[in-house]
Amino acid sequence: MKTKTKKYVLTDDQMPTQWYNMVADMPHKPLPPLHPGTKKPVTKEELCSIFAEELMDQELSQERFIDIPEEVQNLYKIWRSTPLVRAYELEKALGTPAKIYFKNESTSPAGSHKPNTAIPQAYYNYKQGIKNMTTETGGGQWGSALSFACKFFGINLKVFMVKVSYNQKPYRKLMMNTWGAEVIPSPSSLTDAGRTVLAHDPDCSGSLGIAISEAVEMAVKNPGTTKYCLGSVLNHVLLHQTIIGEEALRQMEMAGDMPDVVIGCFGGGSNFAGIGFPFIRQNLCEGKNIRVIAVEPQSCPKLTRGTFQYDFGDTVGLTPLIPMYTLGHNFQPSDIHAGGLRYHGAGAIVSQLLKDGLIEARSIPQLETFQAGLLFAKTEGIIPAPESTHAIAMAIREAQQAKEEGKSKTILFNLSGHGLVDLYAYEQYFAGNLKNYEVSDETIGKSVKELERIL
Numbered sequence: 058m059k060t061k062t063k064k065y066v067l068t069d070d071q072m073p074t075q076w077y078n079m080v081a082d083m084p085h086k087p088l089p090p091l092h093p094g095t096k097k098p099v100t101k102e103e104l105c106s107i108f109a110e111e112l113m114d115q116e117l118s119q120e121r122f123i124d125i126p127e128e129v130q131n132l133y134k135i136w137r138s139t140p141l142v143r144a145y146e147l148e149k150a151l152g153t154p155a156k157i158y159f160k161n162e163s164t165s166p167a168g169s170h171k172p173n174t175a176i177p178q179a180y181y182n183y184k185q186g187i188k189n190m191t192t193e194t195g196g197g198q199w200g201s202a203l204s205f206a207c208k209f210f211g212i213n214l215k216v217f218m219v220k221v222s223y224n225q226k227p228y229r230k231l232m233m234n235t236w237g238a239e240v241i242p243s244p245s246s247l248t249d250a251g252r253t254v255l256a257h258d259p260d261c262s263g264s265l266g267i268a269i270s271e272a273v274e275m276a277v278k279n280p281g282t283t284k285y286c287l288g289s290v291l292n293h294v295l296l297h298q299t300i301i302g303e304e305a306l307r308q309m310e311m312a313g314d315m316p317d318v319v320i321g322c323f324g325g326g327s328n329f330a331g332i333g334f335p336f337i338r339q340n341l342c343e344g345k346n347i348r349v350i351a352v353e354p355q356s357c358p359k360l361t362r363g364t365f366q367y368d369f370g371d372t373v374g375l376t377p378l379i380p381m382y383t384l385g386h387n388f389q390p391s392d393i394h395a396g397g398l399r400y401h402g403a404g405a406i407v408s409q410l411l412k413d414g415l416i417e418a419r420s421i422p423q424l425e426t427f428q429a430g431l432l433f434a435k436t437e438g439i440i441p442a443p444e445s446t447h448a449i450a451m452a453i454r455e456a457q458q459a460k461e462e463g464k465s466k467t468i469l470f471n472l473s474g475h476g477l478v479d480l481y482a483y484e485q486y487f488a489g490n491l492k493n494y495e496v497s498d499e500t501i502g503k504s505v506k507e508l509e510r511i512l
């Protein structure tokens with residue numbers, strides 16, 4: 058008897074050797090990032106004062122494909138290709154005629170898709186002779202991915218971790234320490250930014266904005282030796298993540314299938330872009346008609362209810378102004394457990410694609426996402442990250458719609474990470490402590506009104 062094929066994995070010589078740059082095929086290119094002081098397009102030189110040079114070449118590149126350096130390909134092999142899995146058990150539980158596939162990015166050593174960009178970012182910094190890097194982390198996923206990556210290139214990493222997470226999430230901190238990074242609760246007394254905040258409020262529990270300010274300051278003050286880096290939003294980060302979709306294209310082909318719908322959860326856009334961009338290329342260049350859907354939390358609805366405007370990438374206003382769908386950098390998202398999705402804006406490329414109707418966006422309430430995550434854990438066995446449950450919930454909605462319509466369709470979603478270090482969130486869900494958060498129009502209107510009108 059022939060058993061069903063459950064998962065598709067690529068051999069080393071089937072692996073993609075190039076990342077895909079979405080910009081090359083976009084009918085309208087994203088508007089340029091602007092210098093926050095002069096409001097003129099930022100130059101590469103300005104960007105290179107805090108970021109590695111080759112990463113900024115990629116940030117501004119119009120090339121369609123960019124070679125993945127051999128060193129990076131070799132390190133990707135530690136866990137890539139990631140499996141493309143047919144979710145038979147989930148399909149059965151839903152009684153749907155739809156076929157559901159997921160790309161399992163939770164198999165990386167850090168437990169999410171983030172090492173896909175952490176490895177090349179550490180590599181290009183190393184190539185430029187950089188010995189020290191800084192970054193910030195909220196929940197700890199980006200910090201742990203970069204700690205893992207820096208070790209391979211002998212780079213010392215300082216991670217400014219929002220103090221409240223530092224205290225609440227000891228296991229992410231310990232992962233970073235295990236890989237050799239120094240984790241500093243932010244606000245700290247190591248930087249002017251931190252000292253200023255502490256002088257006002259010695260018990261300040263920190264924020265992502267303050268942590269970014271501290272990490273950037275440390276790079277700015279040591280220009281020759283220390284660089285800063287970011288785990289989402291920017292074009293080069295999205296570029297590196299396309300390894301996910303490039304593999305998935307090949308794996309869907311192995312499965313003899315092609316998705317009608319591709320789904321990713323959405324924080325700053327990197328895992329969504331990773332799974333989605335290569336399929337959007339199929340639409341733009343191969344005449345396909347694949348729906349590509351970004352899923353955000355109901356409590357942080359920048360894509361579905363935000364405004365298209367220039368805004369800062371951070372909450373303090375240090376980064377270049379980026380053309381994006383945004384809720385305003387002062388928007389304070391509710392304290393939902395999908396920490397990686399509590400971000401006010403979206404990357405420039407994704408924002409332009411949404412504006413041009415080339416992708417769709419949906420928002421989903423917190424309780425529905427946890428219900429979906431639980432069903433997934435009980436059927437497919439993997440406990441998903443609270444962020445990833447948004448993609449699962451949307452896949453379930455699509456599968457249920459297929460059932461109602463009595464039509465089959467093929468659904469592909471990205472499982473961006475596992476939830477083994479986020480079990481506290483599940484504990485809160487089981488205890489009945491989680492709720493949905495609907496944001497009022499007034500709240501959004503107020504923070505959006507504070508934006509300077511550049512467009």
Ligand SMILES: *Cc1c(COP(=O)(O)O)cnc(C)c1O
Nearest residue numbers: 289324325326327328397444474
């Ligand atoms: C960081 C993170 C996200 C959100 O970030 P994107 O850049 O939007 O992908 C989603 N899922 C997981 C597991 C994460 O760690």
